[in-house]
Amino acid sequence: MSVSNLLSCEPCRYRGLTSSAVKYCKSCQEQLCKDCVDFHKSFKVTRDHLLVNTEDQNFLKLCLNVENLRICKEHLNKQTEFYCLTHNAFLCSLCLLKSEQHRNCISEIVEIECVGKSLIGSKFTDTARGEFRNMIVSARHIVNGMTEAKDTTSKSVEAIKSEADALRRKVFEVLDEQIQKIVKKAATVNKENNDTYAKTIENLEKVIKEAEDNEKISETILQSGTPADVFRCLISVLQQMGDFKIETDQLSKGNYKKEIVTMVKSDLMKQLETHEKPLIDFHVRSSKITFCPAFPNGGIKNTTYCITE
Template sequence: MASNKPIPCGPCQEGKVNTKADIWCYNCVEGLCSTCSGHHKRFKGTRDHKTIDIKSYKPSIRTIKTECDKHGRQLNLYCPSHLMPCCDECISTSHSQCTGINSLVSVVDNTKIEKSQKKIDNDINSTLHILKEIMNNKSENMIRGEQQVNSIKKTIAKYRKKINKHLDDLEKKLCQETDTILNQEKSKASDIKTKIEGKQKKLKKMKDHLHTVISHTSKLQSFLGVHQIEQEVHQCQQYVDDLENDERTKEFDIKITQNDEIESIQSNLISLEPLGEIMVVKKNIDLNRETSVRRKAQVRQTREQSIINNMTMNIETKIKTNGGGGG
């Protein structure tokens, strides 16, 4: 166990008795001593609860709520149009126009948690892969930017050898400008890399939690846990999609527009204009957003299946009605 502090028996504590728990119930979210565990197994309402030996219980696994965060009621329905577990009030207020509303118990019973786990695991891997590509791209881009600036400085140094103090002043000014622009771009790149690292850590934690939640929770809690992780994964996927329009993820090239009159006006250094203008050229990078496309397809497919199921039920109802009339 993660802690040396013994876990007390919940029912005994209610009776003002301190008893060490021998069993942990994931449905009740509390420990049970050997006596209470025996009653727990015999009662009809709790005999199917998922329990483990207290020594195998991992307190680090976060509790999966089975109540609606918005209304505080039990999650007992499921909207296939929005892929969301709902309570009665959710259905009446936010999903009144949705079709194919099912009981959460039937959806859980017909859901292959392992298949959902595998899909989310793939989504996490895909999103991590995209974020890693952006990280690598920015690292390479920063190195290339430094090389480009060094190349510009060498060009400026070549001209410097041909002219006098005035050119030295121009060189200093232009080098400062290139360094300023490079530092600005590196600062932007470092900022987005820091944020991406945060998303990567979050996704990896979700990935670790995903593999532990199935084996240590009830099927309902596993379903809800997987659903909660899926929502968080979708948020990360949306973050990746939004990166496409983020100025900081665009590749930058630091270039110089050379003054064509430099060679011809070396003899008139006083009137010499700046050697060039430093600029940043941005271009988009290709991101593989397969996970987002797959998510949209999944929503569309679920809605289509819901419509088909409703049509089938209506047809069957009509057939039964007509058959009954003919008899």
């Protein structure tokens, strides 16, 4: 089937008519002209078929390009019949006769009909087909590689989240455990201090009470006693003062004031507060996805043709 047939209305061609297609029916897989589109929409069986604009079909791009190359760019009423290998340009017969640009390219100008015949079923055509397929496969490889990389990256992010959550729980567990130990140890120190303080205070209170009672008695003797009793009382007071001092010194010996101050933070905790360094991080591993060149260098120019008249 020629390229022109691919761009013409197929129902009309079946009836021996020629008309340009404007729509493509994806259900029937046929090209339709404007009149056939109207008929297509009027019949019940084809009314709901999906019609798209002919220019919207990607698979017709090559066909349209071939049709555009059929007409000479310099002489729009002429079809291209020759190809200049030097300038990679399609030429019509007028270009061949009148163009100054291609006057010196005679040895590099080939007749496209003859070249086309020699290319049909040739090794070059097979190579072009294979390389074109390889180019598509290579592009698909890139798509698959990027899709896989995208999925892998997404899974990696989820894995990082999971690991981060597990690490957070572990950190909190360790921190809670250490805090419980600190609080328990501080409570033990506090109880020991309180017990020591309570016992010492109790003994000191007894000594103080005894001293206060003796103070009252001595005050009475010093005010109303005989001179001899006053003397004896003063000597007794001095002795009691000595005993009081010795006893209070013994009770208070080694009992230093102790306070539980604010927690002492480790370097790690200070690092957390200042954000100087991250505790954990991640790295990105990259690999290049390359597109393999398909068509052999030189293209059609370096191909040997067998042209027959």
